[in-house]
Amino acid sequence: MKFTINGRSYEAEADIRTSVLDLLREHVGLTGSKKGCDHGQCGACTVLINGRRVNSCLTLAVMHQDDEITTIEGLGTPDDLHPLQAAFVAHDGYQCGYCTPGQICSAVGMLDEAKKGWPSHVSADLEHSDLSDAEISERMSGNICRCAAYPNIVDAIREVAGRAPAGRDVAGADA
């Protein structure tokens, strides 16, 4: 099978049962994408497929031979970090780092969704996303971080989104 990953072509002898995640980790040697559950429950495996965030453990490689797959390695390198990667470092948006590639890929996809005007579950106005802290939190809730760097993850994303820090109005404050 042939794949385009981070702008490069790869050929791999994958099984039809091979997920995109296992393709990346076991066949292509890109281990930046993490396996936390293999069941679409944690988000550690999040990559971008044609620009959209996808749990790569939940989709089969064989279905994506004509797609553009972008992984954490394709966003930036230790010496040349993507702005979100740099913001995660600056804000300590991680601890063990295992959920982190998924968080960052998810954040890239999420910011694009917000830019396109896709509302979130907590958007006050379905026409205009304001990317409030509550929205960032809700939109990022498919990515579990057991180290619980959540406040720092929100800080990092907010900074890259160009929003000023604000009091975080979580549910319970709507009355």
Place this chain on the structure above:
Amino acid sequence: MLGLDKGDHVTLTMDEAHPVSLLDTGVQGVIGKPLSRVDGPDKVSGAATYAAEYALDDLAYGVLVGAAIGKGRVVSIDAAAAKAMPGVIDVVTDFDTFIRVSQQGGETEAPTQGVRDIEYFGEIIAIVVAETFEAARDAAERLPVEYERGDGVFAFSMDDARDGDLPTNIVPARTEQGDIDQAMRDAAVSVDVTYTTPSQNSAAMEPHASIATWEGDSLTLYGAYQMPTSDAQQLAESLGIAADKVRIIAHFIGGGFGSKLGIAPESVAAAVAAKRLGRPVKAVMMRQQVFDATVRRSNTSQRMRLAARADGTLIGIGHETTASNLSTEDFFEPAGISTHFLYAGDNRLVSHDLVRLNWLLSGSMRAPGEAVGLLGLECAVDELAMALDIDPIELRRINEPARDPEKDVDFSSRALMPALDTGAKRFGWEQRPVRPGTRREGEWLIGMGVAAAARANMLMETSAKVAIHPDGSVTVSSAMTDIGTGSYTILTQVAAEMLGVPMDRITMELGDTNDVPAAGSGGSWGACSSGSAIYLACEALRGKLARAMDVAEAALTLKDGRAIGDNRSTPIGDLVGDGIEAIGTIKPGEQEELFTQASYGAHFAEVAVNRVTGETRVRRMLGVFAAGRILNEKTARSQCLGGMTFGIGAALTEDLIHDTRTGKLVNRDLAEYHVPVNADVPQLEVVFLPERDIHANPIHAKGIGELGICGAGAAIANAIYNATAIRVRGFPITLDKLIAALPAV
């Protein structure tokens, strides 16, 4: 080597206080600073390599098979059927060698071995090895296994027999002082209530993983392990080989929270399979297997008795915990650990007991003891405050002990009241509704709660080697680990401050048992133990540099890679010839007995409880902590955020449910076992109080990784009571437990 004998090895046993720390006189100016992690760029770009990510030649994939019964025996495994499937190499089991349970942290023996007998659902009985992961997974799922079912005990009941007499686990199983029963009779006001907490899972994001590879009779295991030095000993004992034949490599670990303290079943399975096949084998536990067959925090039932005079003075404290474990295992959840020293009161009973069940092993999860023990104690104190009509902070002030209330010793340092007072001011405690259930905002009921945080401090024997090279760069090496705690960074800061070397000139080599031994990461001892070992090695090197420069050690200043003294300034590389090195070793000593050492803090929470649905939202949380010297404000804060969030999970959502017919976990994955997600966690606030603890270690720091969880859930529970006037004594406080008692809408 110049001016330093090879093998220069300094050992300090903490028998005496260590009033002077060179970190206070260092001029590099990095200690304590909120520096970003040195391993950060690797972590955010996918370049950090975790256990399952080493690409070895000829690697075979192993998938574990767990027992499908809760008690009984394996009669047969039909390996031939699995081997007939394409790509499958072998089905490997060894009924004697495979470990039945994970090992507890720090043990040097093998855990209980032997997997023909099934003691709990999911016990790992075999490993299917194939050329690909997909082939191994399919074959493992279809492996025919014949069992003989036995009678097990699958439901926890306080009516069941208990041990009554258990060996010490961090604390003695039972201590008694005075007469708690009499104190309860004499009390003007008392509380006698039982709190329960469920089984919990650490749920580190990286599943347990091992790659085993043999070279002759030597094993190298790339493993996700918190304590490689003792893990290697456990592994060697399990395999029946000498400890020096096992090397564990664990450069990056995707979280542990106690679950990776001791070896887990995948390690031995991978090692046995690799040996038998003559090629490296990778075994990564499925998420469900991590739940089923690693380790849980035990459920607890805690009877809390508090006896007070009318003025709030405690005359008695009783904390009797019943937890559960397998019949072969002695570990009990030491829930009363901080009840020993948190409050004054003459009559005291702190006890622990076990009900024996066919549930998976119980062992350490973040802050074993306090994490659930303070749910009981701090909620009971809140109940007493209500009964006495005294502010909960004032009640704690009334019962603040001058010395350890059980031992005839002083506290090494204790900032509980300063933490409570600082927090009260910052959080706006005076705005708390004094009468519960009285503040409403639309359909939400609003309340505030407070709880004390306390975590016993530990120091563990640990070594580190520090080398200064001729180019002035420095290498630090040790079998210490970084499980997300920030070891790479804070230990670099210690070395940089001690040697006056810029951070980027220091290479920190961690996570390899070929380096000098360390206690690893656990019990919040990592930073203090390893930091102290590095301190000692650097202190020795400073002496050598002073001699090489011919200045008095006290007159030597080290900064930016230069040694300055006697009006001269020299690059340190010029003073070390071919290079110098020293090993530092720290050991716990009498200071542990002479002083009660702990970190303290205070948690404040504001919650909103929905009057219609019973849903609780945490709106705000503040943690104020004093844990000796803070080595890096940024990573320390993150540790506290993580702990506080574990507290949110314990208070509101985390509940591992066992099927009472088989012991099987009902919610054995991340969709059903609810750890907090981003939207559950508000913008938490963390404040550190300046503190030094000269009795703890030469760097004057204390553990912080677990302090954040201690008491956090209790502050939330107390806030829920303040919001609703409903006291739920069974954790987690899910909406079904509130809704019936909420006022009609």
